[in-house]
Amino acid sequence: MTPPATRVFFAGGGTGGHLYPGLAIARALVRQAPHVEPHFIGARRGIERDVLPTTEFGYTLLDLHPLYRQAPWRNWRTIVGAVGAWRAISTLAAPSTPRAVIGTGGYAAGVALAWGRAHGVPTMLHEPDSHPGLTTRTFAKGAKTLFLGFPEAESRLTAGGNTQVMPLGCPIEPPPATPRSRAEARRLWGLPEQAFVVLVVGGSQGARALNEVVAAWTQQGLPEGVAVIWATGKQQAAAYLDREADMVRVRPYLAPIADAYAAADLAVTRAGAMTIAELCAWGIPALLVPLPSAAQDHQTHNAQAIQASGAARYVPQRDFTVASLDATVRSLQDDRSALATMHQAALTRARPGAAAEIAKSVIMTLGLDAVGIG
Known part of the structure; x- marks a missing residue:
């Protein structure tokens, strides 16, 4: 019997370094657990605006803004956008609450992670860099799992007592099994x-x-x-x-x-x-x-x-x-x-199998049914 569809929200973007890891993890997740339905939440002004329409995944683009550190008077846009995004995520989740919110960094991830935390939805984070960004530092303590691209990032984070910290690398397209000579x-x-x-x-x-x-x-x-x-x-x-x-x-x-x-x-x-x-x-x-x-x-x-x-x-x-x-x-x-x-x-x-390893961890942590793990 085919398991019922399981929704997982992916939140992140603004730049390719915050979007592409999420796509790689989502694809590995679907390969291992075909009943999982990833849904991407991003910003209308980020790279995801151009990339997500070309993918196989559902997505929602919201009026999200970064913190304007050099021009703080513009942060009213950040606040207004966050309020609207919160409502939109609540509407998106109404038919079926996601099993997890996976944040891959950048300003586009913060509201979705905060929403997940407020609604008791497990949150997981992937931090690609050796110096963690603001979103990761903010949400690390209450995360179920922290996936790190650089093991050096752990010393710059305050994880929760029940948070798993796993330096599994950055999800990339691995070299072919037999590359050209x-x-x-x-x-x-x-x-x-x-x-x-x-x-x-x-x-x-x-x-x-x-x-x-x-x-x-x-x-x-x-x-x-x-x-x-x-x-x-x-x-x-x-x-x-x-x-x-x-x-x-x-x-x-x-x-x-x-x-x-x-x-x-x-x-x-x-x-x-x-x-x-x-x-x-x-x-x-x-x-x-x-x-x-x-x-x-x-x-x-x-x-x-x-x-x-x-x-x-x-x-x-x-x-x-x-x-x-x-x-x-x-x-x-x-x-x-x-x-x-x-x-x-x-x-x-090198961690060429990072995407598959992260997906395997997500499946095991959430207790999902899986096929083809390995």
């Missing part, structure tokens, strides 16, 4: 098999600071034997597409990115939690240049944590120059032992 991936990119391949990725929107340095670096002349796969970001692509050359491949965006990962010796990226999780899963040494304006400087904390593990080198944006990039690439190109050590350290941090 490095040689095959490089043939696909039209690059020499023996090249030292540097992958530069600044996210879907790109990172202007990274792009400007890489553009100047390629113009000055790459070190002998070095090749670059460079994702500029869609909005910045027009300014850099003409930099394509024998040893330089320029793309607006890499989707899927697997063949670029398979070809890379070194990645130069921002330090978002999801990016780091993917690099570790692929065992790719990295040069991490955190976004200085990231909330609570969380990317710097991420980069420092991964550097401490030996998997990456952290470079503040102010120090990321053509000279420093060129020197780092040359040193690693000539020191394959150091590169191998970083590779192994990255794999040690």
Whole structure:
């Protein structure tokens, strides 16, 4: 007999780092417990506005706002939006109370978590970063479970006496069971098999600071034997597409990115939690240049944590120059032992099965019927 449908609310968004983990967990949850019906609650002004309509899940977008720390007089919008959102969530839950509210961070999660807490619905949190955000810090104490992307985050949280803390990693699309060989991936990119391949990725929107340095670096002349796969970001692509050359491949965006990962010796990226999780899963040494304006400087904390593990080198944006990039690439190109050590350290941090493990924990904690757990 098929179990009755079980509703689970997912709340989070504003940025991809708070939305995509929720989607990965929801999909793993449905694979293991097909009767579960995830429903996403997000903000009308966040990335979820564009992403959720393309998914298989039900969703509700609300007039949610962050706390305006630099312009506190605008917080009336936050208060009014929260009141309206509370009513909307109550209406949404009226036909069937959810079994849990799973928050994945960001301002879009707070009201739903508060609603769940007030109505006796178990709340669970996933925190992707090493420095927990405001939402996680606020709701950690009463949560049923805290899922952490970085184990370092636990020391910055006050969990409740009955809260499970599980550093299971960030839910990502894991590498394929049999990825392309490095040689095959490089043939696909039209690059020499023996090249030292540097992958530069600044996210879907790109990172202007990274792009400007890489553009100047390629113009000055790459070190002998070095090749670059460079994702500029869609909005910045027009300014850099003409930099394509024998040893330089320029793309607006890499989707899927697997063949670029398979070809890379070194990645130069921002330090978002999801990016780091993917690099570790692929065992790719990295040069991490955190976004200085990231909330609570969380990317710097991420980069420092991964550097401490030996998997990456952290470079503040102010120090990321053509000279420093060129020197780092040359040193690693000539020191394959150091590169191998970083590779192994990255794999040690990797949790490619995080989504499945988190879903399994949710199912067991809530006592749901499941199939295919493993």
